Amino acid sequence: MSPSLPNQNDQELAARIGHEGGLPAAGQDPVIDAIRAWKDSVEVQADERAGARMWAGIERATRAGSDRAPVRRLTVMRLVWGSVSVAAAVLVLVLVPRVLSPASGQLVASAAQEQGTFETADGSTVVLRPHSSLFQVDDQTYRLEGEAFFDVTHNPDRVFAVATEAGTVQVLGTRFNVAAIGEQTSVYLESGRVRFDTGEEARELVPGQQLAHRSGTPLSDPEASDGLEETDWIRGELSFDSRPAGSIASELARHYQIRIDLPGTLRGESMSGTLLLQSQAQALEDFGLVLGGRFVPSGNGVRFIEQ
DSSP: OOOOOOOHHHHHHHHHHHHHTSOOOTTSOHHHHHHHHHHHHHHHHHHHHHHHHHHHHHHHHHHHHHHSOOOOHHHHOOOOOOOOOOOOOOOOOOOOOOOSOTTOSEEEEEOSSSOEEEEOTTSOEEEEOTTOEEEEEETTEEEEEEEEEEEOOOOTTOOEEEEOSSOEEEESSOEEEEEEETTEEEEEEEESOEEEEOSSOEEEEOTTEEEEEETTSOOOOOEEOOSHHHHGGGGTEEEEEEEEHHHHHHHHHHHHTOEEEOOHHHHTOEEEEEEEOSOHHHHHHHHHHHHTEEEEEETTEEEEEEO
8 A cells, every 4th residue: 555645734734843843832733732642642751761760770779788788897997086075173093892792782773775874963974884783872882783984073072982893983073984894893084083992002094094903813004095995885886906706795795685605716806896786686797797607596695607
């Protein structure tokens, strides 16, 4: 069948389109209206396809980002935090043989799975690490089980005291961290001045130093510290620099109050970096991944298995 020749109307329409560079106004010709409807349909489909391609690209990028393993800052990054500068009165801290009964004092604050904050009558603030407890022995003496960061208001008329298993910390006003874990007490001084006294030996600390002491052992010298590892838990992190994996596992176990079984061959592995503590599952997943395996439930805790 041979194609039909264009009639006069078709020729006039073609001439108008060519002259005006576009379609004439709607309603002037049914053919024009049909062409315009087809053109609009094609443009919408093109826009929809372009939009679909754009969102598909976004979805792929998002999915790719979520499928990637989280950045394992354990081995590639060590955060550097600026020290907090706080004006405070001189601190006198004395660690003396324990004279309080381990069960003495009334429980005034405790933290379960999250940090807890307690304000004393004199306005001092105590931030408790999860699974830590604070007992009040008398008007100015508190007993600590676990770990806490103290921001003590200055009051020359009284001595703020924190009793631990290894001794007592006496404070005139400053910011410091105390970890009382069994027979070991660790103190980090952020501002002020500290005297650490066991009754037999004594050491003085200046801001930016930490000292750890276990009952019945010689008293070591203070060591310089940026405070990152001592106060990281306040920010919901566990930071470490060239620290054995076994030590990290022990702190995670204490923080979450679970048992963590780690093979002896891995306990000595040196690690540097940061773990986020907000999620127990995520922290253990990240820790296990860097160790080359994963942690699986085991009794009232978890155990490590290699991949």
